[in-house]
Amino acid sequence: MRILALLALPCMASRCNDKADVPDPCLDKSPFKASIIVGESVRDTLIASSKILAPGTIYLKAIGDYDSVRWFLGGPQNTSRNKDYKLFFQDPEGVVDYTFIGYRKVDTKCFPNDKSSDTIRGSIEVVKRDQHADIVGNYLGYNESNPNDKFPITISFYDNVWGYFLKGIPKGCPGFTTGSEEEPHNVGLDIFAGNRGFAIKTGSRVCSMVEGKGYLKSQDSLIIEYTYYPMISSDPLAFDSKTKSEKFIGIRQP
Numbered sequence: 301m302r303i304l305a306l307l308a309l310p311c312m313a314s315r316c317n318d319k320a321d322v323p324d325p326c327l328d329k330s331p332f333k334a335s336i337i338v339g340e341s342v343r344d345t346l347i348a349s350s351k352i353l354a355p356g357t358i359y360l361k362a363i364g365d366y367d368s369v370r371w372f373l374g375g376p377q378n379t380s381r382n383k384d385y386k387l388f389f390q391d392p393e394g395v396v397d398y399t400f401i402g403y404r405k406v407d408t409k410c411f412p413n414d415k416s417s418d419t420i421r422g423s424i425e426v427v428k429r430d431q432h433a434d435i436v437g438n439y440l441g442y443n444e445s446n447p448n449d450k451f452p453i454t455i456s457f458y459d460n461v462w463g464y465f466l467k468g469i470p471k472g473c474p475g476f477t478t479g480s481e482e483e484p485h486n487v488g489l490d491i492f493a494g495n496r497g498f499a500i501k502t503g504s505r506v507c508s509m510v511e512g513k514g515y516l517k518s519q520d521s522l523i524i525e526y527t528y529y530p531m532i533s534s535d536p537l538a539f540d541s542k543t544k545s546e547k548f549i550g551i552r553q554p
Contacts, residue, residue, distance in 0.1 A: 326409070326411075329407065329410050331411040331413075331415075332402075332404050332407075332411075332414055332415055332416075333418055334366075334400060334401075335364050335420075336360060336361060336362050336400050336420055337360075337363060338358070338359070338360050338361075338422065339352070339496070340352045340353075340356065340357070340496070341359045341494075342492065342498060342515070345497065345513060345515065346359055347497040347516075348496075349424070349434075349497075350424055350425060351425045351427050352389070352426055352427070352494065352495055353426075353428070353429045353433060353494060354390065354391055354393070354427065354428060354429065355388070355389065355391075355429075356388070356429075356494065357386050357388045357389070358373065358398075359384070359385075359386045360373065360384070360385045360386070360398065361385075362383040362384070362400065364402075365404065366383070366402045366403060366404055368381065368402075368403045369383055369400065369401065369402050370403075371385045371398065371400055372400075373387055373396065373398045373399075374387070374393070374398070392427050392428045394427075395423050395424075396425070397423045398421070398424065399419065400419065400420045401419045402418050403416060403417045404417075427495070429460070429463070429493075431456075431457040433493060433494075433495050434495050434516060434519065435464070435493055435494070435516060435522075436455050436456060436464070437552050437553070438453075438454050438552070438553045439452065439455075439522050439553060440550060441453070441549050441550025442548070442549060442550075443471070443546045443547065443549075444548075445546060445547075449471075451468060451471045451472065452468055453466065453467060453469055453524075453550060454467045454468060454488070455467075455493070455514075463491075463493070464491050464492075464498065465489060466488050466498070466500065467488035469524060469526055470526075470528050473489075474488065489510060497514060498513065498514050499512070500512050509528060510528045511528070512524060512526025512527060513526075514548075519552075520551060520552040521552075522549070522550040522552070523547065523548070523549060523550075524547070524548040524550070525545075525547050525548075526545070526546055526547075527543045527545045528543065528546075529541075529543055530544055
């Protein structure tokens with residue numbers, strides 16, 4: 301009897317190990333909770349923002365997996381069942397409320413109190429395009445390729461016709477825009493600006509054919525990712541045949 305009992309022990313231990321090796325079916329799962337991004341789009345980048353500039357578009361994006369969704373934006377007439385929803389505003393409307401409802405099948409096996417829907421409510425302000433956009437300001441920073449070489453850049457609002465401009469990218473470049481031969485305006489590179497981000501519309505030959513985009517990482521921290529053709533010093537109208545890529549990191553100045 302003692303021998304039989306001893307022989308049975310390895311078998312029992314093996315069964316215990318087999319049970320321990322069974323994967324937890326709830327290990328990579330989480331209870332249902334909705335998540336969204338609300339803000340503005342600059343070219344192909346969605347930037348979270350509590351304000352957008354008019355004329356402009358509010359972009360709403362559901363993050364995660366859902367069986368279905370429902371958006372309500374600024375009133376019952378503006379609704380959508382798509383994960384991504386956008387609505388254009390011609391004029392500054394002030395505060396616009398939104399509601400998002402996400403639906404998903406409950407998972408009571410892993411989460412006894414799991415719910416089938418989750419709701420997020422909030423608001424976004426639609427404001428006039430002017431000098432009060434968050435992106436406007438003076439910044440001091442550097443390119444990642446040379447952190448010790450700091451230089452200033454400026455994002456400014458000229459007027460309702462001219463819009464927003466960027467000076468200092470590439471380093472020291474003033475840019476240019478001309479209203480007429482009689483009244484040239486040297487105000488910087490022409491950019492399409494949202495409240496917290498922008499895209500360079502067209503690179504100037506004076507500024508080495510710049511292309512890129514920028515955004516506020518925080519209220520006082522600016523990132524600009526751009527490419528350009530370096531100018532050849534011996535010829536002010538000639539450029540290198542290869543583009544150069546840079547990432548500017550700047551801090552807002554008083």
